[in-house]
Amino acid sequence: MGRFRVGGHALPSWPTCRLAGYLAALMMVQAMAMQTYGALAPFIRTDLGVSASTMGLVAAAPYVGTAAAAFVSGGWVDRHHARTTVLLTGLGIAASLLIAAGFSTVTTVILGLALAGVSRSAIPPLSDRLGYEGAPLADRGFVFGVKQTGTPIGSALAAMTLPPLASAGLGWQGALATTAAVVAGATVALRHGPDSAAPARRTVHDGAAGVARGGPDDDQWAGDTGTEDVRAAVATKLPLVRQLATLIAISAALGVFMSSAMTFLTLYLVDDRGLAPVEAARWFALFGLGGGVGRIACGWLSDRAFRGHRGLALATSAAGGGMIAIMLGVAADPLIATTGALTMLIFGFFAQGWVGVIRLWGTELAGSGRSGRAGGLLLGSMMLGSLTGPPVFGWLVDTAGGYSTSWTVMGTLALAASAAVLVAQHRQRRRPPSDHDTSR
Structure with missing residues (x-):
């Protein structure tokens, strides 16, 4: 079946759109976990009674974890099946958020968010690999653009949902635990990805x-x-x-x-x-x-x-x-x-x-x-x-x-x-x- 065309350009096929949507969902889930601090910062500061400079360390923790691990996580992505990477990273993020929520100290919050950043560091390279290997050459830019919208969407979802949960009696700990449960559930649902999930063998070209x-x-x-x-x-x-x-x-x-x-x-x-x-x-x-x-x-x-x-x-x-x-x-x-x-x-x-x-x-x-x-x-x-x-x-x-x-x-x-x-x-x-x- 031919592809629909608009203005002389062929529109992306349904399998291509499905791949783009899957990758956007992966990026959205990890972004929700990364933005928990921004959404819950006022609650954490009030409950723990910490200074603004300490809150700055809390804010930096997930990004430091990501930066530290990103330079090696890409190699892992190239060597392992996508399903393995999705499960390990998603469940690792969920466990890290539970660490941050479970002990109610600023040290464990920083540690948990940093570990979440370490786990999360494999998701963007994985989405790059799957988009590169699974999308037709003429539609790769479209796929990469769509998948990157998952990050602002996930951030917006965290900002809209976590403060009401914390205000409703769960507190910031309960909101973090809820996020961990959502991430774990989404990870299980997303473990079956596109067909190009196995590591590709590199050719001379x-x-x-x-x-x-x-x-x-x-x-x-x-x-x-x-x-x-x-x-x-x-x-x-x-x-x-x-x-x-x-x-x-x-x-x-x-x-x-x-x-x-x-x-x-x-x-x-x-x-x-x-x-x-x-x-x-x-x-x-x-x-x-x-x-x-x-x-x-x-x-x-x-x-x-x-x-x-x-x-x-x-x-x-x-x-x-x-x-x-x-x-x-x-x-x-x-x-x-x-x-x-x-x-x-x-x-x-x-x-x-x-x-x-x-x-x-x-x-x-x-x-x-x-x-x-x-x-x-x-x-x-x-x-x-x-x-x-x-x-x-x-x-x-x-x-x-x-x-x-x-x-x-x-x-x-x-x-x-x-x-x-x-x-x-x-x-x-x-x-x-x-x-x-x-x-x-």
């Missing part, structure tokens, strides 16, 4: 063409394709880490940028633009909505408009986010007052749209058998950037006495990352294909 299981299918794009970029990587015979070094650095830089925006945007709207907290929260919700749309749109555009050239979609997203960040630092009050809501929507679109595309580009560079490892490296670098960005942004706010310098610095960083992407892609396209690449 995989890293070059960025196509799972035996080389590229150029017929999926008529004419020039973005696989030219990744074919050139094997021609240089560079080690995997060196091939991905530029993307790892870009991932860290954009992690600094995105985490700073997500942490301080609401405070900026209240402190610098004079919005009421409730109104600022609404604008922040638009930022999140734009981010969800941007992740899907940038992935789809990398498939269709940019014909597989992932770097062009990545550079566009980073540049758009950087320019809007700089604008926030210099915009006059009337501009924010009249177009602020729309600005937040567009800002979220560009500032978060790159997340799926950069992960896809990395897995295509690595190829089958190494896609999980590449996903782990990119996840770890982004987590390190996410841990670095907010403290630096806050220090700049305190030092400069306002937000203008902070937004300008972060916007410039995003623009520099965009330029680095374009340079890297240009260099790859100029390299001749390998004599051993007979897959054309």
Whole structure:
């Protein structure tokens, strides 16, 4: 049966949409567990009577755990069946949340959330591997974009459900235990994933063409394709880490940028633009909505408009986010007052749209058998950037006495990352294909 077409483009098939939905569900479940702190922070602080600095350690714990484990969890993903990884990570997250809830001390809360981060670190690389190996070449960007929307959806679910549970008499411990039960149940339900669940054997063409299981299918794009970029990587015979070094650095830089925006945007709207907290929260919700749309749109555009050239979609997203960040630092009050809501929507679109595309580009560079490892490296670098960005942004706010310098610095960083992407892609396209690449 032929695929439906709109405007000359074939829509993703039902199996492709099913794969994307499954991966989004995996990401949603782990995001719910990672965002328990943000939703329950007021209850934990009141009950345990700890300082703001201690709460900062609690907030950082799951991300430190993820960053510490991500650089090795990708290798596990490449070597083991997906069902094994899903069960071990999901049940590990649930057990870690029970540790955090069971002893009611700040030490065990930090320990439990850190262990949850360690367990969670295998899920994003696993989703990268399954999306890379299971999706058709011409629909990979769409699949990666959809799966990355699971993260903001899971965060929103945690924010909407956990505080009411804690307020209803369960307390933060009961809310954490409920989350653990939900994660465990969802893990059992999701253990049967797509057919491409067994580790793939790497072929000589995989890293070059960025196509799972035996080389590229150029017929999926008529004419020039973005696989030219990744074919050139094997021609240089560079080690995997060196091939991905530029993307790892870009991932860290954009992690600094995105985490700073997500942490301080609401405070900026209240402190610098004079919005009421409730109104600022609404604008922040638009930022999140734009981010969800941007992740899907940038992935789809990398498939269709940019014909597989992932770097062009990545550079566009980073540049758009950087320019809007700089604008926030210099915009006059009337501009924010009249177009602020729309600005937040567009800002979220560009500032978060790159997340799926950069992960896809990395897995295509690595190829089958190494896609999980590449996903782990990119996840770890982004987590390190996410841990670095907010403290630096806050220090700049305190030092400069306002937000203008902070937004300008972060916007410039995003623009520099965009330029680095374009340079890297240009260099790859100029390299001749390998004599051993007979897959054309």
